[in-house]
Amino acid sequence: MDGLAQLIAQLGQQARAAARVLATTPAARIDAALAAMAKELLVAQTDILKANAADVGAAKAAGQTLALLDRLTLTPERLAKCAEGLRQVAALPHPVGAVLREWTQPNGLKFAKVRVPLGVIGFIYESRPNVTVDAAGLCLKSGNAVILRGGSEALRSNTAITAALSRGLSAAGLPAHAVQLVPVTDRDTVRLLGEAVGVIDLLIPRGGRGLIETVVQTARIPVIKHYDGICTVYVDRAADLVMAEKLIVNAKVSRPGVCNAAETLLVHRDIAAKFLPVVGAALIKAGVQLRLDDAARAALGDLVTRHSSLVTAAQPADFRTEFLDLILAVKIVDDVAAAIEHIETHGSHHTDTIVTADAATAEQFLAGVDSAVVLWNASTRFNDGHEFGFGAEIGISTDKLHARGPMGLEELTSYKYVVRGSGQTRG
């Protein structure tokens, strides 16, 4: 075993030992530890900001984008918000220990399905150091030990943050190894974490497509991932067109770089000539590039020529692309069945909305579209743990196993069956 493999094995062993302690740690002590972690984060503010300044300086010198520099930069305010986030997580209900189901069999055996921590979570992410705090807090609250593998740009910041969090854990009498950072960012560490069979119970990669594909290609342990969000808004013949315009503008424009932003607009043929010029004007006004199929171009009228820089013909790939930008692919469909067919063929099973006043059509769409979140008369942007009322979110799963859609605290748990008897044997 080489040095890197030894390092990951050691982190894994320490995490498992911590997880065993956490599994039977009372809820109040976990909350006390979260508060202590918040406190230590503020105590260490000078160290953390100094480490962060070094990260930011190196990133600038390396010519990183402004967007990355912004995500990377910590300020006293941002750090205070991280600490406040830990206190908010402490105030949430505890997922562990909940009895999910109880029943008694005719032979007198009493069964209980009880929520338990997963054990050890591996969390792989990219440049934002505040994610280090969020992930540590959510994993601890759900009774799990976590091994964090952040991006290389944030290594100094994450090291200082994790040291503070571990001091908080120790101060509260919990194992400092409940939160550990992989102290190097070699690409191989991603593979090694994914090979930690029997050590890491769940690997959550959060980041760009390249990272996630690497994890999926190499992992031997369970992974919950977040692939593309190719989200669609379908405007039905029976839609309230004022509502439809408001929803698609919100879904596309309010935050185009996130996964729950809309990438495709499908419009029912019967209302296209009426709706598209209006919504097209609103989108163009918001700076959105429109990529239209032939029928949509025809329906858009003179906007096509008046805004030729923003309005172009759609290529087939446009309907399979997560633009993460002010770009929208637009297509005319014959009916709700064609909309469902398009979404099932081209979408990414993330988030899809129908706008219609017709309940039967809506229910057909909600049943027929196999996505994590399907909405009726609401923006795709609502696929979000906070908007769901989960109080916290570690990611949005595009998988169908274990957790689908927004992942809060409950999604970081497993269960076990506790069976209480009086000497029953099996015949």
Next chain:
Amino acid sequence: MDGLAQLIAQLGQQARAAARVLATTPAARIDAALAAMAKELLVAQTDILKANAADVGAAKAAGQTLALLDRLTLTPERLAKCAEGLRQVAALPHPVGAVLREWTQPNGLKFAKVRVPLGVIGFIYESRPNVTVDAAGLCLKSGNAVILRGGSEALRSNTAITAALSRGLSAAGLPAHAVQLVPVTDRDTVRLLGEAVGVIDLLIPRGGRGLIETVVQTARIPVIKHYDGICTVYVDRAADLVMAEKLIVNAKVSRPGVCNAAETLLVHRDIAAKFLPVVGAALIKAGVQLRLDDAARAALGDLVTRHSSLVTAAQPADFRTEFLDLILAVKIVDDVAAAIEHIETHGSHHTDTIVTADAATAEQFLAGVDSAVVLWNASTRFNDGHEFGFGAEIGISTDKLHARGPMGLEELTSYKYVVRGSGQTRG
């Protein structure tokens, strides 16, 4: 793409198309299809038994064990039982469509978490052709299409069975491809099924350790597996010793070849001298080989010399072995904490029992042992879908993600969030 890869891709495509139909098929029609499948199984009895006779003949000629021949052999009675099993599954409650949780957010959005099928399940198993029928029935009842990859010994039987099941599906107006058999049994098909990203939603391997390790090493899609069942009975100081004897004999002897049979007996030091000679005599009488640590040998008294062929010194590996045979490893421990420590270190997180009259000790054990099923004063043999009252079981998961312990119909489903609004946008 070579021929085998093309074949698997085609099966996958057909399964996905079938799954899309099943996702919105009414429950009554699924039950009608299960009944039609049962009927076609009996209509095809002559063909199926003929195919089975050819499989059995080939297995005999190949010198297969009697145990395998027995598992492989179909009779009119066994086939009738398979058909009856389909009818019983039809009579179970439908998992799909259940609303798991409903709530409304302050902005008026109404959220529902709704159970949906997983989609396409890949099921890899070994020689018993009745599993073909069981797996097809459970997957269909839960709204899933299934691709079955059985063992080579049963290929003729499985081909005839699957043809009958498909005729039943067609007769009921459902896609015949909802149940498909991989028509070849090259080892490569296991790998190809595991690489069907975006096509197969869940792969369930059921069989020997070699098969499961191959799947785990090669799969790129989610797998729920069943590794070793190294199950333990811990007899506490405060145990009712008559009950303890009855439970360990049941756990070890009633069916030693199955995963929920006990492999290890831990005995509290304070009662060892009293308990071990009694339980030892009972186990020896039942033909059980005892492998004892030094303290247990001392406590066993003159049984050690009187039954030297059955009583030997335990090697360290004996406490990490799934014997699947009339062999039991026995060890003395100081207290319940030592028992928990032993189980967490040596066990397989499958099924573990404490025998005690002391409730606090029992709860310490039930909380501290991280196994799929933990029992108090009951035999390990109760880790079983039927004993749980699930009505059906496709396997017992030793994983912690998605499904843990007995897997019934609910464990073959996922969920989606359905959100109903009135024009809400996100701020």
